[in-house]
Structures are given as structure tokens and as C-alpha cells.
Amino acid sequence: MMARSRRMHSAGWFITALGALAVIALVGCQEPAGPAGTGDDNIPMPPEQAPDDMGADDVDTGDDMGTGADPVDPPRIKTDEHGVGHISDPDDFQAYVLDAKTPVLVDFYANWCKPCDILAPTMVKIHDQYEGRAAVYKVNVDNAKALARKYSIRSIPLVILFVHGEIAEQWVGVRPESTYTAAVDAALQ
């Protein structure tokens, strides 16, 4: 009996000792991890945050408020003699077509394309008719290779109707005016 209880006692001490070691080990692990963690946080974060914040502030308050706002507010794109805007730059396309609040018809054309000439008056008519409710822009594919590639334009004339930046419908070749206006009307409802 005595021997057994003594053995139990020593086993108990052994377990306690193991527990203590485990605690020390854990604390030991935590201790270097703690300072290292906070150290990592402290050291890289301020340099990371500082230039980022500074950079962002510089861009936001400096560039955008100063130089950025000026060219964006008034139209940067050229308009033809019919008042239809011509877009060639992808940034302008983003601003005027993809970010537009209204439906937008984009007429992809080229100067050598005779059917495009035939379509042109229809687009001018729709431009005038829907002023303020829907927009019409023209893209000369020879001056806007990036846009022509992006929309995989193989043959022209190609008219794409964009609604909230998405392609709602597109037509290859010249279609009757009512084809385009019906789609614009549907987008306006």
C-alpha cells in the first residue's frame, strides 16, 4: 500500500513537473513570438503606412484636386461637326462609356468602311433624339487599337449598346434605326 502510494506520489510530481515544463515551454514560445510579432507589426507597419498614406494623400489632395480634376470635368474628347463625341483612349472610354449613368451606343467605324458612312447619319439622329437620356459615341478602330482588341472587333460597322458598363447588345453591320432605338428604349425602362 505504502509503496503504491509513494509511487502514485512520485507519478503525481512527475506529472506536475511535466505540466510546469509545458507551461514554461509555452510561455517560452509565446514570449519570443509576442515581441517578434509586435516587433514585426511595429517595424514594417509604420514605414508601410507612412509612405502609402503620404502617397495616397499626395495623389488625392495634390494631383486629383489640382491637375486631375481640371481635365476630367470638361470633356476631353473631340466632337465632330454633328456634336457626336469621338473616343480613342481607353481611359476616356472608361469615363464616358463604362462609367456612364445612361445607356451608351458606341459606333466602331473606320474611314475606309463604306457601310460605316451609311450608318453615320442614323447614329447622329439617335444622338440628337436621345440627348440627356442616352449617349452616342464613335470609335475609329484605326485610332483605337486597344479598344478594338478589347472588344475583339473583326468587322465593322459594329455598334455596341452599353448599359451600366456592361454590353447589353451588339450589332454587326448596318441595321434599321428602329433596331438601335428599340434596344435603347428597353434599357431606359
Next chain:
Amino acid sequence: MEGIVALTRDTFEAAAGRGAALVEFYSPQCGHCRMQAPVMEEAAAGLAGRATVGQINADAEGELAERFNVGVVPTHIFLQDGEEKGRPVGVQKAETLISGIEELF
């Protein structure tokens, strides 16, 4: 990009009625026509400034398909002043299409 024009009944005469023209009747659902797309682009590049290169959606332009009696897509037609001078049917090589038009000059 080099010039492929999409032709419809309203634009066919103005675009392909005069001079040399290579027109292809295709259908959007036709796999061979899709295979032919880069060939048409190559032909358009090769013929740029010399001939009109056009595509006609045979599904949408029944009148033109009927007028040229097109029963198979892709069908290519060589035209001179609106008159048919040759008709390679099916998938073609760009050289065939370019040389077919060059023979008209």
C-alpha cells in the same frame, strides 16, 4: 486592324458594287466560319487598299444569300463591279482568296 466590313442589304451596293471585292457569307453558329475568321483577317490585310473585303451574315441577310444563291457557309465570292467572278466554297487559305482577287486586277 485591317479592313473587314460587315455588309448588309442596305450597304452591299455601296461597298461591294464597284471595283474588286471579296465577300464571305458566314453564319455565327458555323464552326468552320469561326475557323475561317483569321484567314479573312489575313486576306483583308493582304488586300488592304486594293479591294473591299466584306462579310455577310447569311442568317440575317437572307435576301443577299438568296440573290447569290448561297446554300453553304462559308462561301466566298470574288466580285468585280458587283459581278461574280469566282466562288471558293468552304474553308480556304488566305493565299487562295488573295490570289483570286489579284487575278481580277
